[in-house]
Amino acid sequence: MNHATPATAAIAPWPRVTAVVHSGTTATLIVNDVERTCEAPSEERLRTGVLARATAVAGTVGRPVRLRLAAAGSTQLLAVRSDGAVHRLADDGTMDAARLSAPADAGCRRCGTQQPLTATTCPRCGTLEPHRVERSPFPVLDAADLTLPDAAVAAHVHARATSSGRGAAPSLVVRVEGGPARTVTGAVALGRNPAAAPGRTPVVVHSPGTLVSKTHAIIEVDAGGVVRVTDCRSTNGTTLLGDPPLPLSPDQPHVVPPGVAVRMGDVTVHVEAVGTGADRS
Numbered sequence: 001m002n003h004a005t006p007a008t009a010a011i012a013p014w015p016r017v018t019a020v021v022h023s024g025t026t027a028t029l030i031v032n033d034v035e036r037t038c039e040a041p042s043e044e045r046l047r048t049g050v051l052a053r054a055t056a057v058a059g060t061v062g063r064p065v066r067l068r069l070a071a072a073g074s075t076q077l078l079a080v081r082s083d084g085a086v087h088r089l090a091d092d093g094t095m096d097a098a099r100l101s102a103p104a105d106a107g108c109r110r111c112g113t114q115q116p117l118t119a120t121t122c123p124r125c126g127t128l129e130p131h132r133v134e135r136s137p138f139p140v141l142d143a144a145d146l147t148l149p150d151a152a153v154a155a156h157v158h159a160r161a162t163s164s165g166r167g168a169a170p171s172l173v174v175r176v177e178g179g180p181a182r183t184v185t186g187a188v189a190l191g192r193n194p195a196a197a198p199g200r201t202p203v204v205v206h207s208p209g210t211l212v213s214k215t216h217a218i219i220e221v222d223a224g225g226v227v228r229v230t231d232c233r234s235t236n237g238t239t240l241l242g243d244p245p246l247p248l249s250p251d252q253p254h255v256v257p258p259g260v261a262v263r264m265g266d267v268t269v270h271v272e273a274v275g276t277g278a279d280r281s
Helices: 043-061 151-164
Strands: 016-021 026-031 034-039 065-071 074-080 086-089 095-099 105-107 114-116 171-176 181-185 187-191 200-204 217-221 227-231 238-240 262-264 267-274
Touching: 016 043, 026 043, 034 043, 043 065, 043 074, 043 105, 171 187, 171 217, 181 200, 217 262, 217 267, 227 238, 227 267
Parallel strands: 016 065, 187 200
Antiparallel strands: 016 026, 026 034, 065 074, 074 086, 086 095, 105 114, 171 181, 171 267, 187 217, 217 227, 238 262, 262 267
C-alpha cells in the first residue's frame, strides 16, 4: 500500500531504523533495539537490502519510517515509504517532497530474478524475503513483535489482524502422483509412514523406489493462503519443480508458488490452497 503522507509532514521517530556500513560487503542493521549483521556480495546489494528492510517495516507499521544510513564517514537521514520510495529527511523530521533516486527492483538473493523491493516472496523460486541481507531474519517483520507502538500503529496492526482473520481458514488440496486429491485443514505430513501431531494430518506416500522417507516433508498453509513446504531431513531430498527446479534445504520452510509441484524422492505431489481471501471475496 502506498500511504499518502504529506511531503511536509513530520515522520514519527519510531520505529528507529539504523544502518552502519562497515565495508563494501558488511553492515550492521538495527530496528529499534534489535541488531543484525548484514552481508552481501556488493555495496549496492547491501544498500538495496537495507532499503528493502526499511520498506518492510514501513509496511508493517502503516506509515513511512526514518532510516539513518551511515557509510564512508557520512550519515544520511532518510524517510522510506511502504512502496519503496525514498525521501530526504530534514533534521526536524520533515520529509522532503522530492523523491530520491533509489532502486525500485533488485535481484532475488537466491535465483537473481529481478523484482520490486516490496516483494516478500520470490515469484520464481519461492524464497522468502528475497532481498534480505541480514544473516538471520528480523523478528520485527511481525507487527506483534514490534516494541513500544504508539496508538496509530496499534490501530493499524489491529485492523490488519482483523482483516486477515475474516472467514474460514484456507484448506490444502493435496494430490500425490497416481492417487486421488485430498482436502485437509491445517498442515500435512507426507512420507512412507508420517508421524502425526496436533494440527497436522499424516498423508501416506507410496514410493515405487522406496526413495521417500518415513516423514519426508511437511506442507502447511497460512491464513493468507500462502503454501509452504519443509523438508524433514529426508534421505533423497525435496525439490520444487519450478523453472529451474529448486532443491530445498532441510528444516527451512519454503513458499510453494501457485502451480508448482513438489518432488519428494521419486514421487511428485501437487498442492494448492483453497478458501483463501481471494476465493472468498
